[in-house]
Amino acid sequence: MTVTGRFSSAFGRRLRDDKTHKRVRKTSVTQQVLEQLEGGNVSKAVSVLFVSLEPVSYWLYKLLLRSCSSASLAVQTRKVVSHLVTFSPLPPIVLLNRAIETYGKIGCVNDARELFEQMPERDGGSWNALITACAQNKVHDEVFRTFRRMNRDGIRATETSFAGVLKSCGLILDLRLLRQLHCAVIKHGFSGNVDLETSFVDVYGKCRDMSDARRVFDEIKHPSDVSWNVIVRRYLEMGSNDDAVGMFFKMLELNVRPLIHTVSSAVLACSRTMDLEVGTLIHGIAVKLSFVPDTIVSTSIFDMYVKCGRLESARRVFDQTESKDLKSWTSAMSGYAMNGITRDARELFDLMPERNIVSWNAMLGGYVRANEWEEALDFLALMRKEVEDIDNVTLVWILNVCSGVSDVQMGKQAHGFIYRHGYDTNVIVANALLGMYGKCGTFGSANTLFRQMSELRDEVSWNALLNGLAQLGRSEHAISFFEGMQLEAKPSKYTLATLLAGCANIPALRLGKATHGFLIRNGYEVDIVIRGAMVDMYSKCRCLDYAIEVFDEAGTRDLILWNSIIRGCCRNGRSKEVFELFMLMEDEGVKPDHVTFLGILHACIREGHVELGFQYFSSMSTKYLILPQVEHYDCMFELYCKYGCLHKLEEFLLLMPFDPTIQMLTRVYDACQSHGWKKLEAWAAKRLHERSSPAATVL
Template sequence: MAVTTPTSLLGRLLDHVGNRNLNGKPKIIKPDILSLLSYGRLKQALGVLFSINKPVDQSIYAHFLQLCTDRKAINEGRKVEIHLLKFQMNPSVFLLNRIIEMYAKCGSMTDALQVFDRMRKPNGGSWNAMISGFEYLGFHENVLDYFWSMYGLGIRPNQVTFACVLSACASLMALGPARQVHCLILKWGFFSNVVLSSSIVDVYGKCRAIEESKRVFGEIKNPNNISWNVIIKRCCEVGREEEALVLFFQMHRAKAKPMNFTFANVLSACASTLGIEEGCQIHALSIRHGLDVDDYITSSLVDMYSKCGFLEEARRVFDNAHTRNVITWTAILSGYSKHGFTEEARNFFDEMPQRNVVSWNAMLVGYTQLCRWEEGLDFFSKMRREACEIDHVTLGLVLNICAGLTDLELGKQVHAFVNRHGFSSYLFTCNSLLDMYGKCGSLRSMDRWFFAMAQKDIVSWNSFMSSYARHGQSEETLRIFGEMDRDVKLNEFTISTVLAACSNILSLQHGKQLHGYTIRTFLERDIVIRGALVDMYSKCRCLDYALKVFYEVCLADIVLWNSMISGCAHNKRGKEALELFELMQESGVKPDNVTFVGILVACISEGMVDIGRWFFNSMSEKHCVIPRVEHYALMVELFGRNGCMDELKDFIGALPFEPTPAMWMLVSECCRNHGDTRLGELASQRLHELDEIGLKPINSAPCETDLGLRNSLN
């Protein structure tokens, strides 16, 4: 009878099971199992393994465990462990370490921990296997616990240990432990390892200790590509964009290779700092490195050019892109939207092949920035019908629209939506709600919401306080400021708002205290705060203080000049106001309509009719500033108070518009004071006619301006 020869690989292997050497060890099985493992036939190799009732070589088990680790085949790994323990009660530490690694990579630290706890004498490799496993699975606290236990037992960590522990510190943002580990790395001489040094740079950067991160980077003798990329990325993350750009160009000179995310980060830094020149150079370098085709970099280039206002360049990059994803489309859309090209942005939006919530928000930003509230609301309705989702940014923008429309009822509906869908955990949305209630005049609702907020930042407090200031409740503004000072760090907006409140109630004491605070905290250098200080001192009749603050400014802007000129005028020091006007022109600052309000008030306070007339005429003839109603009102006051009744009558008759009720009231008052009955009767008649049709001085905007000016001079 013919004997059939097995042709399958498994059949040949089984035929060789009985062939053994004289010492009883397997003769053929070792290379055959390794062949199966090398081809990745894990199940067949396990079948052969379990057909053997004796242990195989340690290298066979190691190969099995490695393949199980690579495949994340935990069940097969358990079978290998069972076979090993069946024949060896005390396996080698080497194999037990491989088993721990296998369980960790397969996601079962419970099994790994059981193996580790059964070990009689775990070595450094055992501890490293556990620490690496915990870090791999994201159990960062366990990494630190096991590291300090290992260190307490006197087992010396190696580079792998330190790398895992530094990674855990970075994930936990644990700055204190990171510093301790850094000291141990220096103590045991591992700092020369550039990988560990780069990890230290990284962990300090993630913990926002950027100065320490930069110091460690500077101590690396030969930083590699990773070192450079890490320090640049961390500088960008903490808002040190200019330093990131300097480091990037140093990196280029050092001939280190930037990664794609590095290019994206520095391009974002250029966008934040509006550094178009640096952005163009980085664009050229990305082309040289062949990374300009990267989708991530393309999106960053479009975003950078858009934010810097170079929309044609942004569009050129977009049009030349090899592929266009939703991020790239959204970047160019956002550029059009933010720079006021709303119609182009909308056309672009309608052409988008796909959209996400960021795309919708970018379009909504365009409407809100231009105060096109109704269109923004219509667009939001379209978004609710067509978009699959909205986010906290969407709700914040919609609340801005409610505030712009002063639509309190709609704002309350949005508030209800926020509560129902869990958006009240987003601080941005909470602050938008606060701002909406304040601008809609519902201070009671704003109060309730402010104290119901789970967390508050400087924006929350500023919004809360400025709402009271906006509604003229200056005493309440100062009270809130007292509470705020204990809770958050004040910024420029806070100080300028409180100084404005001090100006309104003439609280010189509080104003001086704030001035001292700005000096101690170096906020006095801010041009907005300087203007608020000038305004506060001027209104509190401390003009010398105001002038001192003003003259300390190196480069004053038009707002500060106007504040100082107005301050001098309202304090009856009109000649100094005129001198300041001359200085302003010499410094190259062009006057605007507000400047001439202050100048005309100064002329009224000094009784300088001819000079006031000259300045009024020069507004349009010399300075290209079109006179407004308030300028005409001030000229009426200038002529009337100085008894120039004929000139007043001619001026009233030549007005390019019907005189306002406030003007007629002023004319009537001046006629009584100077005995001009004819013009006075005309003024009384016109006031009577205006009163019959419901136009009263108190309802006239110019009236409020004029009365305020007169009261300041009396």
């Protein structure tokens, strides 16, 4: 007898057992399955069922499906469904619906679709289960296709159907489709469903249509805490920080208890606007709600205090956090590092009980952002000893360090590592590598890499190459590459600002004018950043009239723009206009800074306004609360020495909070020799001798 025959014979004998034995075995199988499930062994429980050649109770199938879903067991789910459809020719529709839902939850959307198509009968729950399964697995086309089939078959959509389609709308961000869906929900009479209305608020916000998001929110009769969380979060993501905070406090006025994430979002909004007063108030609310121990809330409060310059308060929040895990340690340390407070960041880093690559990257990134290259190099040496695996973020920071110290050889070593380990296919790493070669002045290597990137390159790649060319003064190459970029990618405002800055540094008037013309012809918005770059470019290219024209066309003018035109006037020998510009600047309510006063003092030097120069210098600290820097003192030395006001210089020396630099002393010595001011000349000579002596050098 063949193996197949023996199996058939055995199978036949089992099927011919009497009903009593069958009942015993059935109970035995169920009991075995339950015992395995109670022991937490879902796979074993499914195996017990699968080898059984008899059906079991429907509730057991349902229990097994739920267990497989919780454990994300795909093979075991297929076995349960296979056993069900084999031994129950007409299983309940609701049980098959649960099977479709289980497939969706464990990521087996094809199995869910196949089971749905094989069902002899379906109800609305079947359609909802498939729509939900496809939505959960981001198979958006299938979601919409199933929803249309459902409507064509005359199946009335429910809240669950719309929830699944809404989920897909929120991921593909199709505003037109969203509005059609919204109309359908109202037509079906579901406009009073808080969960659906909240979903619409969420998706409208994700589609960046906050006017409709707010309109839908205001129409919700009784918004839930989730509804409030969604509207606050969407305002935050749109950059409407004041609206986010306003909605948070409106929520409190209506006695709705906020969620942890809502409090965190409100604090983050205060961080962005640096509103310490409101941020402190929300901190107090978080304390009353007992939310501060939560890592999400404490981290956002910590970050708010750091950005507002309250380091003691920030550290106190961190120290008072009871359960500090790796994430909270890293978040706190990153808060310091990313805000340039590297000393405190390193202190926390050294105290961390454990670290991961994210921690190391955050600290290294802090040094890079603060341009602390020596510290970054030392930290890299430490990383090399203690960290085995690095990622693409680490490589980007390493390449930034190479750029900062202009060490192209170290950059080439990093390039070799990137190539050997397959990171060259990562566009972010490739762009950082391209930027490094450009900033180090090795255009040949940058150009070769750029061509090798081929289809990988994007707008950032073009920016890096154009920036490198502009810095090298190769304006002709920059023009040709800019023309090539237009065939492959649309230049962003950042690209054009980069080009204008490069033209200013060369200077390259022809390329600057071409870039200006491109902006106008293609309808780009000339914002404050682009306008400032144009003013700077034209003034450095000795076309001050063009710079003034661009400046006058500005609707709003910030401090950077005022400083650009003031420096431009000084640079182009039109110093008299600086004083008029300064008065206009004050009339517009723009507060000057130390850069503004450097321009004014240079104008005083050019025009010979000694007394006026001293008045402006004095007003820095008395009127504008700006502490004069070495450059401002140097300007005063130049002003007094150039026009022979050495008696004024003697009085000025008595007011200085630090010793004059060698450059200042040399200027004083030369001026005294020219004007026969012997006493001050002798003093300057003595101080210069002290500065240049070996003992002084050692000290």
